[in-house]
Amino acid sequence: MKKTKIIAGIFWAFLGLIVFIILFPGLNNFSVSVSKLPFMKINPRYTGGEKAYHLVAEKCTLDIRRPVFNGFLKESNSGFVQIDWRGDLPALINDSIDYNGDGEKDFFIQINRKNLKTDLKSFNPKVKDVVISTPTSYGWAVRVGLLKE
Amino acid sequence: MDNILKTTGMKKSLGKSLLYTLPMFLITFMFLTGGKPNFSDTASGIALLTVFILVNVLFFFMHFTGKTDKYRAVLFIVFALSLSYTLINNMLEVRKAMYFSQADILECKIPFCHLVIPMMILPAAFTKSIIFPGSIIGGFANISSMVVLWLVATLVLGRGFCSWGCFYGGWDDGFSRIRKRPVIKKINELWKWMPYAVLIMVILSAALTLMPTYCSWICPFKAVTEFEQVTSVESATKAGIFLSLFGGLVIVLPVMTKKRTQCSFLCPLGAINSLSNKITPFTVKIDKSACNECFKCVGVCPLYALSKEDIRSGKVSIFCSKCGKCMDACPQNAIHYGIKGVPSGTLKNFSRNLFLFVSYLFMAVFSAGSIINTFHGLLKFIF
Ligand code: SF4
Numbered sequence: 001m002k003k004t005k006i007i008a009g010i011f012w013a014f015l016g017l018i019v020f021i022i023l024f025p026g027l028n029n030f031s032v033s034v035s036k037l038p039f040m041k042i043n044p045r046y047t048g049g050e051k052a053y054h055l056v057a058e059k060c061t062l063d064i065r066r067p068v069f070n071g072f073l074k075e076s077n078s079g080f081v082q083i084d085w086r087g088d089l090p091a092l093i094n095d096s097i098d099y100n101g102d103g104e105k106d107f108f109i110q111i112n113r114k115n116l117k118t119d120l121k122s123f124n125p126k127v128k129d130v131v132i133s134t135p136t137s138y139g140w141a142v143r144v145g146l147l148k149e
Numbered sequence: 150m151d152n153i154l155k156t157t158g159m160k161k162s163l164g165k166s167l168l169y170t171l172p173m174f175l176i177t178f179m180f181l182t183g184g185k186p187n188f189s190d191t192a193s194g195i196a197l198l199t200v201f202i203l204v205n206v207l208f209f210f211m212h213f214t215g216k217t218d219k220y221r222a223v224l225f226i227v228f229a230l231s232l233s234y235t236l237i238n239n240m241l242e243v244r245k246a247m248y249f250s251q252a253d254i255l256e257c258k259i260p261f262c263h264l265v266i267p268m269m270i271l272p273a274a275f276t277k278s279i280i281f282p283g284s285i286i287g288g289f290a291n292i293s294s295m296v297v298l299w300l301v302a303t304l305v306l307g308r309g310f311c312s313w314g315c316f317y318g319g320w321d322d323g324f325s326r327i328r329k330r331p332v333i334k335k336i337n338e339l340w341k342w343m344p345y346a347v348l349i350m351v352i353l354s355a356a357l358t359l360m361p362t363y364c365s366w367i368c369p370f371k372a373v374t375e376f377e378q379v380t381s382v383e384s385a386t387k388a389g390i391f392l393s394l395f396g397g398l399v400i401v402l403p404v405m406t407k408k409r410t411q412c413s414f415l416c417p418l419g420a421i422n423s424l425s426n427k428i429t430p431f432t433v434k435i436d437k438s439a440c441n442e443c444f445k446c447v448g449v450c451p452l453y454a455l456s457k458e459d460i461r462s463g464k465v466s467i468f469c470s471k472c473g474k475c476m477d478a479c480p481q482n483a484i485h486y487g488i489k490g491v492p493s494g495t496l497k498n499f500s501r502n503l504f505l506f507v508s509y510l511f512m513a514v515f516s517a518g519s520i521i522n523t524f525h526g527l528l529k530f531i532f
């Protein structure tokens with residue numbers, strides 16, 4: 001028994017050595033495999049959610065994302081919708097947004113890119129306030145707070 | 150044979166030390182250069198060569214002098230400093246500032262670090278997603294690579310990760326070595342259970358808020374890496390917490406106590422690593438027949454991992470990070486690296502050689518990139 005334990009211990013230690021020797025040369029491959037695991041995707045709270053609508057204007061585009069309400073065990077009552085403007089943006093952005101695709105405008109948003117001021121006019125009781133409004137590497141992003149019910 | 154091993158200590162002759170360094174020399178050469186050293190740019194060539202020599206000279210001295218912690222700490226501390234330099238330098242190059250903006254968060258461009266891992270577990274299981282605004286694969290400090298590196302290191306080294314792999318540990322390790330004698334000699338050792346409380350707290354709060362709460366509110370190392378831009382009372386409070394914890398737990402207390410207080414009293418990943426000590430092949434053993442209970446090892450342990458009771462019972466606690474400081478201090482060579490299943494007091498040299506090779510190889514290869522980058526930066530700055 002004692003001998004078996006010694007052999008098992010030494011075997012486990014040598015296995016550790018082998019794993020470490022292949023770890024760094026194989027790191028890229030191991031990482032790619034890990035990245036394919038089902039949970040290895042960034043939570044929509046950070047990515048802003050999937051694109052729901054893509055609108056094209058003269059010099060820029062507008063992406064309206066799917067509202068994000070995700071919580072730990074169940075959906076949360078409050079969330080947000082993210083809007084991304086890309087391309088050659090005007091100094092003053094004015095847009096009316098229908099985020100849920102019901103044909104009704106839910107809010108009007110005005111962004112002054114010079115003084116970084118963002119104003120929101122809500123036409124839907126579920127639309128709360130501006131959570132984030134920021135310049136990004138691709139243009140501008142806004143998150144508008146929403147209530148679920 | 151056991152009797153011989155008990156009395157000879159861990160020093161090796163010049164020839165034997167060179168022989169033991171040779172495999173490290175060859176493997177680090179392959180890993181650092183890919184087998185084809187590139188000296189086309191003089192600064193990069195000098196940086197690569199300096200780091201390569203440094204890494205191997207330290208390993209040689211571990212064998213030649215029989216001391217572990219003394220030489221481990223040099224690379225460990227240089228790693229911590231150079232990693233911070235690399236991160237800050239990257240921030241300054243990419244963003245022209247040490248803080249990240251809301252846009253960086255929205256675009257998931259935040260470098261990932263292993264301290265986030267405990268907070269990822271529950272949300273990954275229940276929401277099938279990662280609650281961190283970083284990159285899953287590709288780019289600087291991506292999530293997949295860090296998870297692989299940490300997982301393998303913690304399975305093989307256990308809490309040894311905290312003395313051979315963590316690029317933050319070198320900060321409080323370094324500050325704990327500044328004074329010759331501690332000013333504060335006694336701290337209630339119950340505090341060493343605190344990381345478990347922090348671990349439970351951050352796991353639950355991160356699950357409930359789907360936010361890496363430790364990174365957002367507590368992590369002292371934000372002070373030397375990157376932090377949120379101060380634009381509100383909330384972000385100013387966070388910056389205040391980061392700086393106070395860094396000042397208190399990473400600088401002042403380590404200097405006063407000669408202990409790694411951040412790692413001992415706060416870090417939630419250290420708590421997980423200590424649990425994995427249970428399954429790793431390598432361990433630290435006490436040879437009761439050689440120990441004369443001088444308790445020198447207890448006094449020097451930087452992580453409160455050894456008590457007089459542990460020595461009397463012949464078992465090192467789960468807090469041990471396998472740093473080797475106790476072994477360097479032991480005049481009897483009674484406390485030693487061991488392998489699970491192998492009785493204490495036997496195969497001391499074999500176990501040490503194998504452990505040192507594995508743990509040092511990890512640290513050398515993991516740290517080399519950022520140390521080379523830092524040397525390169527310094528050379529460019531000087532010349
Ligand atoms: S306790 Fe935490 S900070 Fe310290 S070395 Fe371990 S993982 Fe790193």
Ligand code: SF4
Pocket residue numbers: 433449450451452453454455465468469470471472473474475476
């Ligand atoms: S018991 Fe020894 S090896 Fe373990 S942490 Fe303390 S000094 Fe380091």
